[in-house]
Amino acid sequence: MNGVALAFHQFRYEQKQFWRNPASVFFTVTLPVLFLLIFNLIFGNEDIEELGLTTSTYYVPAIVSLGVISACMQSLAISLTVDRESGILKRGRGTPLPNWVFFAGRVGNAVVVSALMVVLVSALGALIWGVEIPWDKAPAVLVTLFVGAAAFCCLGVALTALIPSEDAAAPITNFAVLPLYFLSGVFIPETEIPDGVLSVADAFPVRHFFLAFFEAYDPNAAGAGFEWGHLAVVAGWGALGFLLALRYFRWTPRAL
Amino acid sequence: MSDLAIKASGLRKSYGGLEAVRGIDLEVRMGEVFAFLGPNGAGKTTTTEILEGYRTASAGEVRVLGVDPSGPTREWRERIGIVLQQCRMIPELTVTETLELYAGYYSRPRDVASTVELVGLGDKAHTRASRLSGGQQRRLDVGVALIGDPDLLFLDEPTTGFDPNARRQFWDVIKSLGDLGKTVFLTTHYMEEAQVLADRVAVIAAGEIVAVGTPDELGDREQRPAVITFRLPAGVDPSSVPSGVGASADGSGSLRCSTADPVRVLNELTRWALDNGVELEALECRRPSLEDVYLELTRTPEEAVS
Numbered sequence: 201m202n203g204v205a206l207a208f209h210q211f212r213y214e215q216k217q218f219w220r221n222p223a224s225v226f227f228t229v230t231l232p233v234l235f236l237l238i239f240n241l242i243f244g245n246e247d248i249e250e251l252g253l254t255t256s257t258y259y260v261p262a263i264v265s266l267g268v269i270s271a272c273m274q275s276l277a278i279s280l281t282v283d284r285e286s287g288i289l290k291r292g293r294g295t296p297l298p299n300w301v302f303f304a305g306r307v308g309n310a311v312v313v314s315a316l317m318v319v320l321v322s323a324l325g326a327l328i329w330g331v332e333i334p335w336d337k338a339p340a341v342l343v344t345l346f347v348g349a350a351a352f353c354c355l356g357v358a359l360t361a362l363i364p365s366e367d368a369a370a371p372i373t374n375f376a377v378l379p380l381y382f383l384s385g386v387f388i389p390e391t392e393i394p395d396g397v398l399s400v401a402d403a404f405p406v407r408h409f410f411l412a413f414f415e416a417y418d419p420n421a422a423g424a425g426f427e428w429g430h431l432a433v434v435a436g437w438g439a440l441g442f443l444l445a446l447r448y449f450r451w452t453p454r455a456l
Numbered sequence: 457m458s459d460l461a462i463k464a465s466g467l468r469k470s471y472g473g474l475e476a477v478r479g480i481d482l483e484v485r486m487g488e489v490f491a492f493l494g495p496n497g498a499g500k501t502t503t504t505e506i507l508e509g510y511r512t513a514s515a516g517e518v519r520v521l522g523v524d525p526s527g528p529t530r531e532w533r534e535r536i537g538i539v540l541q542q543c544r545m546i547p548e549l550t551v552t553e554t555l556e557l558y559a560g561y562y563s564r565p566r567d568v569a570s571t572v573e574l575v576g577l578g579d580k581a582h583t584r585a586s587r588l589s590g591g592q593q594r595r596l597d598v599g600v601a602l603i604g605d606p607d608l609l610f611l612d613e614p615t616t617g618f619d620p621n622a623r624r625q626f627w628d629v630i631k632s633l634g635d636l637g638k639t640v641f642l643t644t645h646y647m648e649e650a651q652v653l654a655d656r657v658a659v660i661a662a663g664e665i666v667a668v669g670t671p672d673e674l675g676d677r678e679q680r681p682a683v684i685t686f687r688l689p690a691g692v693d694p695s696s697v698p699s700g701v702g703a704s705a706d707g708s709g710s711l712r713c714s715t716a717d718p719v720r721v722l723n724e725l726t727r728w729a730l731d732n733g734v735e736l737e738a739l740e741c742r743r744p745s746l747e748d749v750y751l752e753l754t755r756t757p758e759e760a761v762s
Binding site: 201206209210213216217220221286287288290291293294295296297298452453 | 508540
């Protein structure tokens with residue numbers, strides 16, 4: 201098999217592993233959907249006057265960003281750590297499989313699951329609360345998805361360097377993003393969050409990624425929905441993650 | 457093309473100031489099952505991982521299938537199969553799927569179904585790895601190492617933690633590899649395993665090779681004296697045993713003698729016993745086992761003094 205065919209082969213088996221693993225399906229697919237339903241149940245279909253839209257319209261891009269971050273950064277960091285500690289990565293290194301093909305398969309899985317979450321959350325928003333799907337801004341949604349997916353995958357791979365064992369994988373990845381979901385206006389509408397807190401969140405990629413999606417889903421925003429400034433910050437974090445991953449990623453177990 | 461699968465000379469590996477491998481020479485011939493024995497910390501895994509291309513040597517020359525393993529190429533990896541000391545199987549995939557996944561990495565893989573049979577998992581072909589027993593997972597691990605149809609197979613302590621039945625089933629698999637003409641480099645803690653499987657054995661202790669040979673001749677085992685032990689019934693005076701037997705009390709109530717000529721000694725002993733109507737309880741004659749030789753070879757200087 202040539203490299204591309206082999207990457208697709210790897211991707212197919214990554215898909216099998218992902219969908220058969222109850223934890224990865226729950227945390228990556230079910231939990232974001234639950235968040236979407238619960239936040240809408242609690243905050244109802246009220247208007248956010250300052251932004252001129254309903255809470256459900258606000259939560260669709262918020263949970264879309266959460267879904268992508270979960271599939272790329274968290275799920276990737278956890279699965280790579282588990283495979284590193286169980287020797288699966290080390291064994292893979294002992295086969296002719298090129299490293300880039302392995303990553304292409306696994307990252308490809310994360311990107312495909314992310315795209316699925318964009319579709320699923322947008323469709324649920326439209327069906328249940330009539331949140332408009334921004335067809336006219338689809339190119340902006342796609343670009344935001346791919347820039348964000350790439351950046352958060354790089355950050356996820358880099359994050360594995362900080363995770364010493366399998367047991368530490370879920371707590372550390374959640375510690376990395378959960379506070380940022382609150383601070384960045386993903387869980388709580390940003391109109392409820394003090395400006396000082398938002399400016400802290402501005403230093404990190406989660407808020408910029410969310411704002412890039414928000415622009416595309418905001419019915420009041422004119423234009424094509426591209427937020428190049430926010431995407432640049434996300435890409436910058438991704439580049440940093442890429443360099444750290446190159447330098448610090450390891451294939452062999454640490455907890456031995 | 458050399459008829460050596462592995463050739464190492466003057467191989468050294470240091471970690472910081474500590475020298476884990478201190479200049480060893482190894483030769484493994486094509487088609488043989490070679491067992492590499494040694495206690496934990498003797499440099500066994502370090503050496504194996506250098507040969508497998510996972511680590512680089514600090515000094516010395518190493519050739520594995522004619523290639524320096526410190527810069528593993530894809531072509532070389534095609535010819536090597538590795539079973540790591542510790543490695544879980546991918547829990548979500550079935551036996552067949554696991555082998556199909558790895559088969560895709562090789563240009564000329566073995567047939568998946570026949571490999572499933574070869575490692576004795578025919579009735580588990582569609583069972584997920586998470587539902588296999590420890591021994592079955594290990595056999596799947598060997599199947600994965602074999603799927604690329606390698607010339608050389610590394611097995612690093614493959615049966616640690618097995619129950620005796622699982623170990624015997626595993627041995628059958630390894631024996632059938634020998635029949636396929638594969639070269640096998642096996643590390644193990646179990647002397648019986650080396651005895652049953654290996655054509656030749658090397659023992660490493662404190663970073664140096666202390667003996668190489670067939671399991672029978674290792675450490676001049678064939679030339680060593682046999683040990684005869686027995687007990688006398690109550691009331692029989694030990695001094696009535698013929699002096700030619702040379703028996704002495706071993707402190708646990710038995711008598712023992714060590715002899716290079718066990719046939720003559722046994723004959724003398726049993727004739728005396730029959731003539732005098734003495735029953736020799738727990739009569740035993742044994743050669744030093746591979747394990748006896750191994751324990752002696754790998755004894756640390758402190759243990760030797762005590």
